[in-house]
Amino acid sequence: MSRFEGMTALVTGATGGFGRRLCERLSQAGANLVLSDVKDGPLKELAQSLPGKTATLAGDISDERLSKDLVALAKKSFGGLDIAINNAGVAQTFVKLPQVPSAEARRIFEIDLLGVFFAMKYQIPLMERQFRDDRRPGAIVNIASVAGRAGAPKLSVYSAAKHGVIGLTKSAAAEYATKGIRVNAVCPSFARTAMALAFLSRAPEGVEAATNDLTRGVPMKRLAEVDEVVEVILFAADPANSFMTGQELGVDGGITAL
Ligand SMILES: NC(=O)c1ccc[n+]([C@@H]2O[C@H](COP(=O)([O-])OP(=O)(O)OC[C@H]3O[C@@H](n4cnc5c(N)ncnc54)[C@H](O)[C@@H]3O)[C@@H](O)[C@H]2O)c1
Structure with missing residues (x-):
């Protein structure tokens, strides 16, 4: 049987790089998918290219x-929700804190932090009911960042939003640890x-x-490839990984080892 056979997974930011x-990967592994992103056209195109069942909402x-x-x-569409990957997000202009326009800061908090809060606010009650009624476990994976684990010069607002995502992740993980819901964050560089x-x-x-700036502090001295990050997201989502919750999983070429 495929790794995610018959499960339903929701992915936000579905038409982006990681999404x-x-x-x-999820569709090839047998999951039904609920896909979301800003634009309807690319979302429908993506859905049509996937081997499994899909539903989309832009x-x-x-x-x-x-x-x-x-x-x-x-x-x-599919009778429930087993996996939610809260991946939609935006970056900020690469400038020091006083130069970040306030409207941009507000928008980043709304998308990168409140967006994850709203997502979990509705995903959790359904997953909780499914576990109570059918012992069906749920997994939520929030895409944070290495910038959510330490300060990030010229990325202050993004860093603050991603620290917030880790806070939401750990708090919800503790709240729902006995209710069949695991919540973890993946923190790529x-x-x-x-x-x-x-x-x-x-x-x-x-x-x-800027590229030299970004990779100078990476022990592996390079950017991550998309598949290297996706592998860790799937690991966090996999129900076989049943005792791991509340974690911030670094996928950062060794940055946080230093
Ligand atoms: N790429 C990186 O280097 C990196 C590193 C660390 C963390 N991340 C995080 O990974 C996640 C995915 O990023 P990515 O690198 O694939 O970027 P991406 O830009 O390729 O994808 C992000 C997706 O989110 C969608 N999105 C943006 N604003 C939205 C909104 N308001 N509502 C709904 N969808 C919206 C975009 O349309 C896009 O498809 C983000 O949360 C990002 O912060 C990325």
Whole structure:
């Protein structure tokens, strides 16, 4: 039997770098997918390219109703929800704290932090009921960042939002540890996705200097590849991994070993 056969997984930020590959891997491994991202067109295209069953709903993750509707869609389309991967997110302009426009800071908190809060607020009650009624376990994986585990110069607001995601993760993990729901955070360093590439191209000091800046402190001296991060997200989501909860899993080429 495939690793995620018959399970239902919800993925936000589905058409992005990590999201797209995650959807492919989950679908190939037998999961039904509920996919969400901002734009409907790319979402439908992605859904059609996947081998398994899918349902899609486009929207803005900072709008609480989207999270409510996504959980309802999972229930209506596939009868429940086993795995939720809260992956949608945005980066910030690479500047020191006083230079971050306040409107941008607000938007980053709304998407990167409140977006994860809204998602969990609706995912948890359904998973709790499923465990109470059918002993069906749930797994939530929040995509944080290495910038959520320590300060990140020129990424202060993003770093604060991702620290917040880890706080939500650990708190919910403790609250639901006996209710069949595991909650973990995955904390990648810079990986080769559109987010990282867009972020680098916006850096005032130029792409090369910014790339050197980013990888200088990485013991492996390179960016992460998408598959290296996706592998860890799948590990956290896998029900076979049944005793791990409340963890911040580093996928950072050794940064946090120092
Ligand atoms: N790429 C990296 O280097 C890196 C490192 C650490 C953490 N992360 C985190 O990984 C996650 C995925 O990022 P990625 O690298 O795949 O980036 P990406 O830009 O390729 O994908 C992010 C996806 O989130 C979606 N999104 C953005 N704002 C949204 C909103 N308001 N509502 C709904 N969806 C929205 C985007 O449309 C996009 O498809 C993010 O949470 C990011 O913070 C990325």
